[in-house]
Amino acid sequence: MSLILSRADIDFLLFDWLDIDRLSSEPLYAHLDHGTYAAVIDLAERLATDVVAPVNKLADQREPEMMPDGSVVIPKEIGDALEQVRRSGLFAAAQPSELGGMQLPFVVEKAAFAWIQAASPAVSGYVLLTMAAANLLIEHGTPKQVETYAVPLLAGENFGTMCLSEPQAGSSLGDVRTKAIADGDAYRLFGNKMWISGGEHALSGSITHLVLARIEGAPPGVKGLSLFIVPRDLEQDDGSLVRNDVSLAGLNHKMGQRGTVNTLLNFGEGRYLPGGSAGAVGYLIGAEGDGLRYMFTMMNEARIGVGTSAAVIGYTGYLHALEYARSRPQGRALRDRDPDAPQIPIIGHSDVRSMLLTQKSFVEGALAFNLYCASLVDRIRCADKAEARATGLLLDLLTPIAKSWPSKFCLEANSLAIQVHGGYGYTRDYDVEQFYRDNRLNPIHEGTHGIQAIDLLGRKVSMENGAAFALLRDQIAGTAARAVICGGALAELAQIVDGFLAEVEEVTRVLLAIGDSEERLANASLYLDAVGHLVIAWIWLELMIASEAGADAFHDGKRTAGRFFIRRELPKIAPLLATLRTVDRTALDASLECF
Amino acid sequence: MSLILSRADIDFLLFDWLDIDRLSSEPLYAHLDHGTYAAVIDLAERLATDVVAPVNKLADQREPEMMPDGSVVIPKEIGDALEQVRRSGLFAAAQPSELGGMQLPFVVEKAAFAWIQAASPAVSGYVLLTMAAANLLIEHGTPKQVETYAVPLLAGENFGTMCLSEPQAGSSLGDVRTKAIADGDAYRLFGNKMWISGGEHALSGSITHLVLARIEGAPPGVKGLSLFIVPRDLEQDDGSLVRNDVSLAGLNHKMGQRGTVNTLLNFGEGRYLPGGSAGAVGYLIGAEGDGLRYMFTMMNEARIGVGTSAAVIGYTGYLHALEYARSRPQGRALRDRDPDAPQIPIIGHSDVRSMLLTQKSFVEGALAFNLYCASLVDRIRCADKAEARATGLLLDLLTPIAKSWPSKFCLEANSLAIQVHGGYGYTRDYDVEQFYRDNRLNPIHEGTHGIQAIDLLGRKVSMENGAAFALLRDQIAGTAARAVICGGALAELAQIVDGFLAEVEEVTRVLLAIGDSEERLANASLYLDAVGHLVIAWIWLELMIASEAGADAFHDGKRTAGRFFIRRELPKIAPLLATLRTVDRTALDASLECF
Structure with a gap:
């Protein structure tokens, strides 16, 4: 295996x-x-x-x-x-x-x-x-x-990079200061970029940087940002390459994902003088001032990519934990008092099985959900215009969840994988501690958890008068209806999901009715987590329906993990929804001095 | 600061x-x-x-x-x-x-x-x-x-060590195989010990190992274990030192807490020949077969020590995150649309304040609780016999919580400290990623989270006909009653705590009535987390009462964090209690093949 x-x-x-x-x-x-x-x-x-x-x-x-x-x-x-x-x-x-x-x-x-x-x-x-x-x-x-x-x-x-952040502009891209000055058909860029993955290396022939910068005279904020192609190496008329004025200022030394070089890049500091003068030569993509919009094409793809990565880091951790739990003998059944009896594999202990089921339900649910999101892209490509538009809306709504839910909960799965291994899992001789460190990046990059939460509740849920949210609701309700028809345990689980769907809808109405954006978004992260859990529960219903006819251990596993998620995990959103419904202002009203 | x-x-x-x-x-x-x-x-x-x-x-x-x-x-x-x-x-x-x-x-x-x-x-x-x-x-x-x-x-x-675990005996100490053979007034020990912190170094004059071993002919299981002093260096009659037969077989390379050397030790492998023959010379402590009981004196102290360590690693992480949040400008208030306005420190964002309040309520609550447990030791020392006995019972009950709650939730605080730092927190140039790695050990060593859960629900709660649990209930109810007298917001919060106390009591009754230990303990970890949250909420009521008269920012902070914990964190145990009350068998019944 x-x-x-x-x-x-x-x-x-x-x-x-x-x-x-x-x-x-x-x-x-x-x-x-x-x-x-x-x-x-x-x-x-x-x-x-x-x-x-x-x-x-x-x-x-x-x-x-x-x-x-x-x-x-x-x-x-x-x-x-x-x-x-x-x-x-x-x-x-x-x-x-x-x-x-x-x-x-x-x-x-x-x-x-x-x-x-x-x-x-x-x-x-x-x-x-x-x-x-x-x-x-x-x-x-x-x-x-x-x-x-x-x-x-x-x-x-x-290889390519995306150069967005600067030391003073991380989550706040409107504060990007890198400057672009027209120079014939091209531009010259000057500025410092931070957190650039793959910014310098010899793994590929050259490196193509996509760089957000502000053309001289452009307005402040995100509206003034344009996007440029900045090749690390410039081709001369004779076909030879010269270095563009992009230089490495330093590396970031990360807790995990260490193999992906992460750099600080200086554009236009004059270390190299392409065409005889300082300034990184860049080529405008599309229209001036549309840079962030273009970048979001890339960022949305990157966000789903991050979500999938988080899901599969959790997944491989789960498989390692499962293998360990099956092969590591330790202790005996609680009712077995004979100290001479052989030890049992730890998968025999209920607490270990609980940890494994938590992991299984998180990582399989997350991967299924991210592949579902990917399948929406195919639907958009193949469908007629109206369906493509609707599917695009649904995907827009789901993107912050596809990025964030696996980043949070499959990281939690990696922590449980360590826990299943006990002390061994805490050592670098085993693999799971690296997975945990690697996955800890995912709630941070490509928009932090908090940023995704604001994207979901502050933009996506209300866009086009809530059309995307209505689509999601219909999807979930449709799946639940199919599950009810299946009857038995599935019907019961579908009712649980349906109940939480109604609660999420109600909470969404309450929140969207709040005029003040600070108050509306004060607990947006809880909303993201709650909707995320609902979505994963919906995906589990889907997977259970697809497993219904299967009588083997594989399909039994799907049913068990789905039941576990819907009965034991989904209800954890009830207190989050309660906090949201009462519009808890504790954090909002906390004085800056009281910490 | x-x-x-x-x-x-x-x-x-x-x-x-x-x-x-x-x-x-x-x-x-x-x-x-x-x-x-x-x-x-x-x-x-x-x-x-x-x-x-x-x-x-x-x-x-x-x-x-x-x-x-x-x-x-x-x-x-x-x-x-x-x-x-x-x-x-x-x-x-x-x-x-x-x-x-x-x-x-x-x-x-x-x-x-x-x-x-x-x-x-x-x-x-x-x-x-x-x-x-x-x-x-x-x-x-x-x-x-x-x-x-x-x-x-x-x-x-x-310096001292505790040598319990062996490769085949981690959580299951009854499987310890290290053998002790009488040799005059002393014993000779033979066996391999694993995970021994401080097992070899030159930081102190010598090292005094306390070693669990089985005297030849002793019964199997924990009843056959005796405890020995095994000095690394033996004093000769002339005052000179010779090496005992304890040798270093290797080091474990950990994810964190790397500065504490962690060793595999071989006892009696014959690398050294004290007195001319192989076998590590050891001296019996107390009576034969009482080794584990003595070791638990040490382990209980170590468990509270681990809990305090977890609390303060979380605490220092919180202080680092707070400092960063106060000094890092990024973004603007959500209602502020002027891109030319200066950026605000991130503590101005509600989501960041929420993360800080979560940390504050976890780490201050955990440290207070652990110091409370320490204060019980003083009460035991000073009180008359009856009160000392009762206080000892209460401390016994609280020990698994004092160890586990901070290990889980102050680790979570460390994760939030990284999150507040964004990308910077993920680099080794800042301190918080080390705190996170260091703290990840605490749910594992000195008895894993799952072991503590079985200790709490399988032993402590029912001991002496539930006397310890009744004492805890009275403590919590007493504090809640005092808080009600204070009136206002405190009274409301006290009612929330009181409500959950009643629920925990009911769930405890349900669980203790289950005859089959596998079923009773199937979700013991949820019980540990739920009781832990209740205990920390109780401690917060205590701290809020003690802060009542204070009008400054410090006492305002205590009130804010207490309110946050009781209103936003404590209710998260409701779904856990529901799972426990219905005696969920999903994990217990999951087949070994379905994973």
């Missing part, structure tokens, strides 16, 4: 639940069939198992190092693994054939990529950013920009 | 709430007064600030290293810091003067030591173990053993 992901589960999700074979009836995917999908997953599983997972510990132990000349040294083994990922064609798997891709369904690409993410979040980070950068260019760049910059990204020849 | 602990809070807890000045009216503490207590805390604060905290990062970064000759190298700076702690007399602070101590109240010693624990959990670990080993010897050893072994421990000349 793989300890990276469960192939049986991936197959169940893609083929039994999401029924992706059906996609082949769409013109867009008519060139594909079940065999292709399975082959792609096979390939990803093999790459993850044979190539990527073996370097994951190394990526943690031998962290990227900055050299005096401003270059970065990363262990050769990481580069070799990435080279094999590159050769597999995964970077471009979902792209049309004219861009060198297989034109795979988005959900298949994401399921395949989930294997790489589970095998090594740090190594997969380079690929994720590069794919997202390419997608942004394809969506918003000129044909020439696509050819020059996106195609080499899709081929994995160059 | 100190970022280690809040002196104002420690003074409030000791002098205003626990009213320790009153202890000077007891004969045992008649030699002490307010000035002495304050001077001891002063000393501890200075040591923590000037000596211990400065080496905490180093203790993490330069982990102990095993040399080919079986010795262990630890950075000199750690040894220097410990030497200064030794000279301060803190090792023996609570001991009677004839043992070289100051005969301080236990609670004062613990409050003083909390500063050292907060400044560096890893460094303080050596001291904690040494003090606990000395206390065990004082309680159960012969006068000669006390003189020979306890006194050098109290002087900090030798």
Whole structure:
């Protein structure tokens, strides 16, 4: 059994639940069939198992190092693994054939990529950013920009970055100060960027930075931001490369995900003088002042990518804990008083099974949910305009949840994986402590938990007069109705979910009626967690319906984990909803001095 | 303001709430007064600030290293810091003067030591173990053993260890295999011990191991275990030292608390031949077969020590997060749409204040509770027999909570401290990620969370026909009654606590009525968490009553944090109690194959 992901589960999700074979009836995917999908997953599983997972510990132990000349040294083994990922064609798997891709369904690409993410979040980070950068260019760049910059990204020849944050502008992107000054057809950029993953390394031919900056004279705030392509290396007329004026100011040394180099970059400090003068040469993407909107194309993809990563780090932790619990003998059944009896594997202890079920219900639920979100992208691509629009709204609403719920609860799963291992789990000789450290990043980057909460309650829930929220409600109610028809235990669980759906609706009405945004959003994080739990409970109902006919241990496991989540986890949102309903002002009113 | 602990809070807890000045009216503490207590805390604060905290990062970064000759190298700076702690007399602070101590109240010693624990959990670990080993010897050893072994421990000349676990016997101590064979007045020990903190180093003159082993012919299980003193170095008749047959087999490399060397020790493998033959020379403590009972003297002390450590690691994390939140400008008030307005410190955002209040209510509540437990030891020492007995029962009941609640929830506080810092908190340039890693150990060692849960529900709650539980109920009800008399907001909060007290009582009755222990204890961890929250809510009522007259920001803070905990945290136990009340069997009945 793989300890990276469960192939049986991936197959169940893609083929039994999401029924992706059906996609082949769409013109867009008519060139594909079940065999292709399975082959792609096979390939990803093999790459993850044979190539990527073996370097994951190394990526943690031998962290990227900055050299005096401003270059970065990363262990050769990481580069070799990435080279094999590159050769597999995964970077471009979902792209049309004219861009060198297989034109795979988005959900298949994401399921395949989930294997790489589970095998090594740090190594997969380079690929994720590069794919997202390419997608942004394809969506918003000129044909020439696509050819020059996106195609080499899709081929994995160059890697991409997203340069948003600055020391004074983390969550508050409106405070970005990097300046762009027109210089012929191009611009020259000057400023400091912080937290840039993949900002410098020798893993790829060159690096294509996508940089948010403010054109001289642009208004303050987010409306003044434009987006630029800033290649690390500039091609001369004779085809040779010179360094652009982008220099490495330092590395951040992280608690986890150490293998993904994280950098401070200086643009235009004059270390390099392309064309004879200081200033990083950049090329405007699209229209002036639309930079943040374009960047959000990339950020939304990155957010779902982060959510999936969080889910699968939790997933691999769960599989490790399960293997340990099955093989580690310790103690005896509580009713067994014979000290001479052999010890039992710890999975025999109810508390351990409880920890395993918590993990299972979190990580399988989260991965299913993130693949569901990915499948919405395919629906958008294939549907008519009205359905595509509605599906797009639903996906917009779900994105902050897809990012945040796994980041919080699959991190909790990783903590439980350590707990199942006892002292062994706390040592670096085992793998689970690294998973825990790696996953701790996910509630922070690509918009913190608190930022996602404000996005959900402050924007998404109320957009288009609550149309997205109404769609979600209908989805959940529809699933619950189907579960009720199934009868038995499923019907009972569906009623629990239905009850909480009604409560969430009511709380949403109460909150949206509050005029003052500070008060409305004061406890937005609780709202995010509550809606997140409801969504995962809904997904579990879905999975249980899809498992109904299955009589084997696998489907029994789905039913058990679903029941566990809905009976034991979902009710935990009741006190959160109560706090929200009464519009608790304790934190809002706390004086700044009282801490 | 100190970022280690809040002196104002420690003074409030000791002098205003626990009213320790009153202890000077007891004969045992008649030699002490307010000035002495304050001077001891002063000393501890200075040591923590000037000596211990400065080496905490180093203790993490330069982990102990095993040399080919079986010795262990630890950075000199750690040894220097410990030497200064030794000279301060803190090792023996609570001991009677004839043992070289100051005969301080236990609670004062613990409050003083909390500063050292907060400044560096890893460094303080050596001291904690040494003090606990000395206390065990004082309680159960012969006068000669006390003189020979306890006194050098109290002087900090030798350090102590507790050698319980073995590779096959972690939580299941009945499976200990280490063998003891009589050899004249002494014994020879043979076996392998695992997870031994402080098992080898050159920080002290020698090391005194307290070792659980089974005398040849003893029965299986815990009844066959005896306890032995095994000095690392044996004194010859001529006063010179020879090595005992205790050798270092390896080090465990931990995720955190790296500065406390953690070892695998082989006893009697024949590397050293004391008196010409293999076998580690050991001296029996007390009676044969009573080893585990003696060890529990030490373990109970260690458990409260672990709980306090967890509380103060959370506490220092909170203070760091608070400082950061006050000084880091980012974003603007939600209703402020002017992008040219200056950014506000992030403490201005409600979500950040919520995270800070969560931390504050967890860490201040946990520290108060642990000091309360320490104050019970003083009450036991000073009270008449009947009251001492009752207080002892209450302390027995509270010990698993004192260990577990801070270990779980102050770890959560450390996670929130990272979250407040955003990306910076995830880097090793800041301190909070180390706190998080350090604190992750606490739910594991000295009895895991699950073991504590079984101890609470399986033993403590029902002992002496529920006498201890009845005492706790009376304490909580008494405090709630006093809070009701205070009226206003406090009375309302008291009613909430009272309501949950009644629910916990009812659930306890339901659970104790279940005959089958597997079923009764199936969800014991939920019970531990629920009772823990109730206890911390009770402590908050206490602190709020003690703050009632205070009109300044400090006392306002106590009221705010107490209200936050009781209104927003305490109700989270309702779903846990519901699961317990219905005796949920999902985990118990889950088949081993369904995972």
